[in-house]
Amino acid sequence: MNILVTGCYGQLGIALQQIAADNCSHQWFFTDIDTLNICDFNAVERYFTANGIDICINCAAYTAVDKAEDEPELAEKVNTEAPRILADCCKQHQSTLIHVSTDYVFDGNSRHPYREDDSTAPFSVYGKTKRNGERAIQESGCNYIIVRTAWLYSSTGKNFVKTMLMLGDTKDEINVVDDQKGCPTWASDLAQAIFVLVENYGKKPTHEIFHFTNEGQITWYEFACAIMEIGGKHCKVNPITTDQYPTKAKRPAYSVLDLNKIKSMTGMEIPFWRDSLEKCIEEIIKKNE
């Protein structure tokens, strides 16, 4: 199959490049904004035609959650309008769109892990534009798989794990919120899960949403403590409340995603968050040696 990956310089895009290097049975096309701007319908259409794209994995997004509150038009263009463009091209070419979305489509008031069919009610600009992107894809009539994930990190790019390790080197003490619960996701595990979906569903007519994170649930404070411990940092982490750490965009207090659907429909086993965190930190330490 000919597989197009957009946003390939991002955390997930790079993780998919590593998977592709080990899976030569497909022809992979890796693009980012410098080679394929997904907001440009004509460019996307030309790319599909020229390369006979069977599957498009959309890793491109506007991911700056707080900045999105000040740049709603740009966030909407990349997170809502561009997925509509990709979906229209997929419909035109009978291709399948695998699109990545977020736990921030939920309001966080649930007391049980969110299932794929729970109602969405985002309150941040980022969450709303991502939810509208999902809807645009569903309304397009193309074959699609939407994978919602959360708290993504990797050894590349900017993320919570790398920020904590850096703070661990420069601060004696930090405060981290302890009243927002979710589950971290190592980009390499998500990339592997997406590859399993590619192998399982290929170009079959599919209209599915799946949730994927690592297993378990923790707060940002607990996550920070684990990062300091595994990374060997002697920085004290103090638990604080969301009220004590105001941010421009409000985050869901609870955004644990229910993983039963992807596990039962694919048979995949999902690593526990701490095991994956250890692997990622090992990778980061090796890179810095």
Ligand SMILES: NC(=O)c1ccc[n+]([C@@H]2O[C@H](COP(=O)([O-])OP(=O)(O)OC[C@H]3O[C@@H](n4cnc5c(N)ncnc54)[C@H](OP(=O)(O)O)[C@@H]3O)[C@@H](O)[C@H]2O)c1
């Ligand atoms: N990061 C998280 O914690 C998190 C949590 C839940 C869900 N997700 C979702 O997971 C997916 C992957 O996230 P990520 O963390 O890997 O994102 P990322 O690291 O921010 O990467 C996104 C990539 O898309 C590129 N891009 C932006 N606009 C584009 C355009 N118009 N055309 C083509 N490429 C464009 C970005 O380029 P620039 O860097 O130049 O803008 C960047 O290389 C996204 O859909 C995101 O919403 C992420």
